[in-house]
Amino acid sequence: MSRSHYTGLADLPHDAHAPAVQAGVLLVNLGTPEAPTAKAVRPYLAEFLSDPRVIELPRWLWWLVLHGIILRTRPARSAHAYARIWEERGSPLRFGSEALTDALQAELGRQRPGPIKLALAMRYGAPSVAQQIAQLQRAGVRRLLVLPLYPQYSATSTGSVLDAVADAIKTLRWPPELRIVNDYHDDPGHIDALANSIRRWWETHGRGDKLLLSFHGIPERYRDAGDPYFCQCHATARLLRERLGLDESEVVLSFQSRVGRERWLHPYTDETVRRLASEGVKRLDVACPGFAVDCLETLEEIAMQNRDFFTAAGGHELRYIPALNDSTEQVASLATLILRHTQGWPEFAIDYDAATAQAQQTAAQQRAKTLRSDAPA
Ligand SMILES: C=CC1=C(C)c2cc3[nH]c(cc4nc(cc5[nH]c(cc1n2)c(C)c5CCC(=O)O)C(CCC(=O)O)=C4C)c(C)c3C=C
Ligand SMILES: [Fe+2]
Numbered sequence: 038m039s040r041s042h043y044t045g046l047a048d049l050p051h052d053a054h055a056p057a058v059q060a061g062v063l064l065v066n067l068g069t070p071e072a073p074t075a076k077a078v079r080p081y082l083a084e085f086l087s088d089p090r091v092i093e094l095p096r097w098l099w100w101l102v103l104h105g106i107i108l109r110t111r112p113a114r115s116a117h118a119y120a121r122i123w124e125e126r127g128s129p130l131r132f133g134s135e136a137l138t139d140a141l142q143a144e145l146g147r148q149r150p151g152p153i154k155l156a157l158a159m160r161y162g163a164p165s166v167a168q169q170i171a172q173l174q175r176a177g178v179r180r181l182l183v184l185p186l187y188p189q190y191s192a193t194s195t196g197s198v199l200d201a202v203a204d205a206i207k208t209l210r211w212p213p214e215l216r217i218v219n220d221y222h223d224d225p226g227h228i229d230a231l232a233n234s235i236r237r238w239w240e241t242h243g244r245g246d247k248l249l250l251s252f253h254g255i256p257e258r259y260r261d262a263g264d265p266y267f268c269q270c271h272a273t274a275r276l277l278r279e280r281l282g283l284d285e286s287e288v289v290l291s292f293q294s295r296v297g298r299e300r301w302l303h304p305y306t307d308e309t310v311r312r313l314a315s316e317g318v319k320r321l322d323v324a325c326p327g328f329a330v331d332c333l334e335t336l337e338e339i340a341m342q343n344r345d346f347f348t349a350a351g352g353h354e355l356r357y358i359p360a361l362n363d364s365t366e367q368v369a370s371l372a373t374l375i376l377r378h379t380q381g382w383p384e385f386a387i388d389y390d391a392a393t394a395q396a397q398q399t400a401a402q403q404r405a406k407t408l409r410s411d412a413p414a
């Protein structure tokens with residue numbers, strides 16, 4: 038009698054393929070604390086800031102900085118900030134990423150009925166990259182696309198997700214076939230999604246005097262060592278400006294969320310909003326195209342802190358334009374991106390042009406519906 042080593046079942050031959058071959062997509066976002074309290078924020082920050090990709094210092098100096106400075110004061114201060122944006126449903130980064138995953142699963146199911154499984158992992162905290170890859174393997178996934186939810190590549194964000202994937206793979210006897218999206222900062226579908234969502238927002242709220250595009254910062258030292266993040270942010274901003282048909286004087290780029298005393302990418306967002314106010318800008322629109330879903334850095338730092346800086350410096354109104362989140366624009370553009378990056382996989386065997394056309398049509402219909410329901414009765 039023969040026994041399949043895949044199934045362990047005695048009545049199947051050795052070459053019986055037990056797991057149906059499935060394709061999986063793992064979305065990865067940064068992670069967020071479990072509660073808006075110093076007690077819950079501390080282990081989150083400790084894990085995040087222990088990542089050598091995030092704080093690049095000799096380990097002895099890193100240990101002094103982390104334990105001597107950051108973890109003494111920051112958990113309480115960050116917890117206070119988280120408390121301002123926490124909802125009944127929890128942390129916006131978590132429920133926003135979950136909603137996006139669900140909507141993408143549904144959209145891919147519509148476009149390509151068949152065995153495609155999506156999962157969401159958090160780089161720090163739970164569920165981890167390793168847990169979710171193991172879970173997908175148990176569900177029969179043998180081909181995996183990893184899509185970090187960071188449009189621009191940075192060693193500190195995307196690079197760190199690659200580390201987590203590599204570590205997870207090391208523990209598996211038979212890892213899935215792997216593909217990884219490095220970045221999608223200039224993807225035409227993504228630029229269209231950003232432009233359409235900003236236009237849609239202007240259709241209901243009117244346009245401000247200037248549009249500020251604020252990206253998360255990194256230390257300038259990392260850029261000088263070769264991190265492409267700064268240049269990719271500039272490329273996204275230029276493509277978006279061109280897609281919106283605006284000229285250079287109408288759009289400003291800046292970098293937010295710096296930590297510590299080292300010089301980070303310039304110009305800083307807080308200094309920029311103050312400068313714009315002092316130069317006479319009254320209504321400032323701010324979008325954060327580097328964040329796929331809203332989080333502490335957009336909802337608290339931009340829509341609350343920087344709004345206060347702007348009005349204190351003489352501006353009238355800072356209006357934050359929400360991230361793409363689970364909008365039809367984002368779902369359509371990421372579905373198309375996934376189909377493009379999985380070309381050649383039988384589970385995704387699909388005419389790419391037809392898929393793009395259908396995604397655009399779905400987005401256009403949804404947009405028309407939204408505009409009708411936004412219109413005054
Ligand atoms: C200290 C170094 C940090 C680097 C480098 C960094 C890069 C970086 N971060 C994001 C995206 C997010 N960061 C978020 C929060 C956050 N970031 C840092 C520090 C660095 N980030 C800290 C300490 C925190 C925690 C909050 C705080 O104490 O201020 C978030 C939001 C998380 C949430 O729960 O909502 C995101 C998203 C990118 C894309 C990036 C590099 C390009
Ligand atoms: Fe960050």
Ligand SMILES: [Fe+2]
Nearest residue numbers: 294295334338
């Ligand atoms: Fe911050």
